[in-house]
Amino acid sequence: MPLSRRELLQAAPLAAVPLLESTASATQAPPAELNPVPFNGMIVRMAQPMNWETPLVGGTRGPLPLYVRNHFALPNLNPATYRLRVEGLVEQPLELTLADLQQLGQVERELTLECAGNGRVFLTPPVRGLQWGTGGVGTARWTGVPLGAVLDRAKVKPGATDVVLVGADRGPVTSDPPSPGPIHFDRGIPLTKARQDETLLVWGMGGEPLPARHGAPLRAIVGGWYGMASVKWLTKLVLIDKPYEGYWQTVDYAIWQRRGDLPELVPITAMQPKSVLTNLTDGAMVRAGTTVTVHGYAWAGELAVAKVELSVDGGKTWAQALLPGKPVPFRWVPWEAKWTIPASWKGRSVPVVSRCTDTRGNTQPDQRDPDRRTYMINHLIPVEVLVI
Ligand SMILES: Nc1nc2c(c(=O)[nH]1)N[C@H]1C(S)=C(S)[C@@H](COP(=O)(O)O)O[C@H]1N2
Ligand SMILES: [Mo]
Numbered sequence: 001m002p003l004s005r006r007e008l009l010q011a012a013p014l015a016a017v018p019l020l021e022s023t024a025s026a027t028q029a030p031p032a033e034l035n036p037v038p039f040n041g042m043i044v045r046m047a048q049p050m051n052w053e054t055p056l057v058g059g060t061r062g063p064l065p066l067y068v069r070n071h072f073a074l075p076n077l078n079p080a081t082y083r084l085r086v087e088g089l090v091e092q093p094l095e096l097t098l099a100d101l102q103q104l105g106q107v108e109r110e111l112t113l114e115c116a117g118n119g120r121v122f123l124t125p126p127v128r129g130l131q132w133g134t135g136g137v138g139t140a141r142w143t144g145v146p147l148g149a150v151l152d153r154a155k156v157k158p159g160a161t162d163v164v165l166v167g168a169d170r171g172p173v174t175s176d177p178p179s180p181g182p183i184h185f186d187r188g189i190p191l192t193k194a195r196q197d198e199t200l201l202v203w204g205m206g207g208e209p210l211p212a213r214h215g216a217p218l219r220a221i222v223g224g225w226y227g228m229a230s231v232k233w234l235t236k237l238v239l240i241d242k243p244y245e246g247y248w249q250t251v252d253y254a255i256w257q258r259r260g261d262l263p264e265l266v267p268i269t270a271m272q273p274k275s276v277l278t279n280l281t282d283g284a285m286v287r288a289g290t291t292v293t294v295h296g297y298a299w300a301g302e303l304a305v306a307k308v309e310l311s312v313d314g315g316k317t318w319a320q321a322l323l324p325g326k327p328v329p330f331r332w333v334p335w336e337a338k339w340t341i342p343a344s345w346k347g348r349s350v351p352v353v354s355r356c357t358d359t360r361g362n363t364q365p366d367q368r369d370p371d372r373r374t375y376m377i378n379h380l381i382p383v384e385v386l387v388i
Contacts, residue, residue: 041055041058041065042054042055042065042067042068043055043133043135045130045131045132046130048073049070049071049072049073049074050068050070050074050213051068051069051070051130052067052068053067053132053133053135053136054066054067054135054136054137054138055135056134056135056137056276056278056297057134057135057277057278057279057281058279063206064138064139065138066113066138066139066140066205066214067113067115067132067135067136067137067138068213068214069115069130069136069227070169070213070232071169071171071173071185072169072170072171072185073169073171074169074212074213074233075167075168075169075170075233077168077216077217077233077235079098079216079217082097082098082217082218083095083096083097083235084096084101084150084201084218084234084235084236084237085235085236085237086150086151086153086154086236086237086239087236087237087238087239088160088164088237088238088239088240089156089157089159089160089239089240089241090154090155090156090157090160090239091154091155091156091157092153092154092155093154094150094153094154096150098203098217098218101144101145101150101201101203101218102145102203104145104149104150104153105145105146105149106143106144106145107143107144107145107146107197107200108141108142108143108204109141109142109197109198109200109221109223109330110139110140110141110142110331111139111140111142111198111200111221111223111224111330111331112137112138112139112271112299112330112331112332113137113138113139113140113221113227113230114136114137114226114227114271114274114299115132115136115137115226115227115228116226116227116228116253116268116375116376117129117130117132117136117374117375117377118132118134118135118136118137118377119132119133119134119136119377119378119381120132120374120377121133122377122381123368123374123377127374128175128374129374134276134277136227137274137276137297137299137332139331139332140205140206141205141206141207142200142202142204142205142221143202143203143204143205143207144200144201144202144203144204144218144221145200145201146195146197146199146200146201147163147194147195147199147200147201147220148194148195148196148197148199150201150237151163151191151194151195151237151239154237154239156191156239157239159241160191160239160240160241161190161191161240161241161242161243162188162189162190162191162239162240162241162242162243162244163188163189163191163194163237163238163239163240164186164187164188164236164237164238164240164244164246165186165187165188165189165220165229165231165234165236165237166184166186166231166234166235166236166237166238167184167185167186167215167231167232167233167234167235168184168233168234168235169184169185169232169233170182170183170184170185171183173247173252177251179247179251180247183246183247185231185232185248186231186244186246186248187228187229187231187244187246187248187249187253188240188243188244188246188249188267189222189225189229190243193222193225193269196223196224198221198222198223198224198302198329198330199220199221199222199223200220200221200223201218201219201220201221201234202218202219202220202221203216203217203218214232215231215232215233215234216233218233218234219231219232219233219234220232220234223302223330224270224271224301224302224303224329224330225268225269225270225271225301225302226253226268226269226270226271226375226376228248228249228252228253228268229269243267249267249268250265250267253267253268253375254266254267254268254373255268255371255372255373255375255376256371256372256373257371258371263371268375268376270301270302271299271300271301271302272300272301272362272364272376272378273298273299273300273301273303273305273356273357273358273362273363273364273378274298274299274300274356274364274378275296275297275298275299275308275335275354275355275356275364276296276297276298276354277294277295277296277352277354277383278295278296278297279293279294279295279296280292280294280352280383280385281383282383282384283384283385283386284383284385284386285385285386285387285388286339286341286385286386286387286388287341287387287388288341288342288343288344288345288346288387288388289341289342289343289346290340290341291338291339291340291341292338292339292341293336293337293338293339294310294321294336294337294338294339294352294354295334295335295336296308296321296334296335296336296354297332297333297334297335298323298332298333298335298354298356299331299332299333299356300329300356300358300359300362301330301358302329302330303329303358303359303360303362304327304328304329304358304359305323305327305332305333305356305357305358305359306327306357306358306359306361307320307321307323307356307357308320308321308323308333308335308337308354308355308356308357309321309354309355309357310337310339310352310353310354310355311351311352311353311354311355311382312339312350312351312352313350313351314351314353314382315351315353315355315366315380315382318355319337320337321335321336321337321354322335322336322337323335324336335354337354339352341387345387346387346388347387347388348386348387349384349385349386349387350384350385350386350387351382351383351384351385352382352383352384352385353380353381353382353383355380364378364379364380365378365379365380366379366380367379
């Protein structure tokens with residue numbers, strides 16, 4: 001019998017000693033209503049600015065709360081006076097209220113977000129940045145309008161190639177290299193991505209109004225891409241004629257890409273195939289001679305998950321897991337695998353690891369690629385389980 005999820009958590013808290021580094025300082029203390037206390041087992045990786053991890057392992061009942069990743073204090077936007085401005089290379093600059101946006105159309109989509117730094121605590125040697133365990137990821141049902149509908153309304157001029165999404169939050173980034181004074185959180189994306197069905201401007205989450213910590217009154221959700229593109233507290237769209245080279249896609253959230261022997265920094269885009277275990281963690285105990293069902297989630301960015309496998313020998317041999325739901329692009333799927341533990345394994349420490357493969361055959365790498373700097377962490381990371 002595996003221990004209960006609560007016992008597992010107590011036996012082995014994930015990343016109990018966070019290596020905290022403040023990458024940004026808050027410009028002002030947020031009012032109390034913008035500073036809710038963590039709930040439902042959320043794991044606090046940093047109190048201010050608010051950075052909470054999804055409690056993937058144990059802790060919650062019902063739908064999992066989504067992790068929160070903030071670089072600055074929450075801005076205080078009034079939905080009644082809120083306007084989204086659309087400017088730059090457009091025939092028709094706009095100032096849209098929430099009601100205007102809601103009249104442009106309404107769609108609902110369940111989409112997965114993963115922070116590009118998710119899993120950073122497992123990197124060796126340790127690196128700077130928030131020390132996410134496995135739970136810098138989650139899925140929610142989002143209600144909003146396709147970004148493409150807003151761009152059509154503004155009539156994008158020929159020659160425009162990219163759109164910059166600008167958030168209301170703002171502050172100086174003090175890590176090295178620092179920002180040029182206080183800056184907003186912003187991100188540019190190519191128009192091809194902006195016009196996909198899975199790129200939305202949303203005001204609802206899980207059938208409720210979007211909470212302040214997730215970007216109310218309006219945020220972008222750029223489905224299939226790492227979370228940094230999904231700008232919260234969105235106040236402005238700026239149409240431009242070449243890729244944006246702002247702070248959050250050059251200094252931060254960029255990786256090395258090699259053109260032959262010419263390495264260059266490129267912005268992080270699509271989420272890579274990845275899987276996590278949700279009922280076994282380092283130090284968990286299982287009984288010899290029993291069968292344990294191992295549970296987890298798997299996702300593959302803009303693609304669907306094709307298969308998930310489980311290894312109980314650190315990745316030498318694999319057995320295929322079951323996918324009880326139908327895998328679709330842009331959204332994670334739960335998986336499960338039965339593990340029959342031989343009686344003779346009593347006393348062993350077993351490296352258990354899962355592996356996700358997408359519909360194009362991309363799979364999780366064995367080794368960490370240092371060109372990814374401190375981001376896009378999807379290599380195989382076994383958990384050590386004790387057989388008793
Ligand atoms: N305005 C703004 N948008 C933002 C951020 C932020 O700090 N400010 N963080 C980004 C990052 S890095 C991630 S991973 C996601 C997290 O979204 P969530 O907090 O709703 O889970 O929001 C993105 N959008
Ligand atoms: Mo992120």
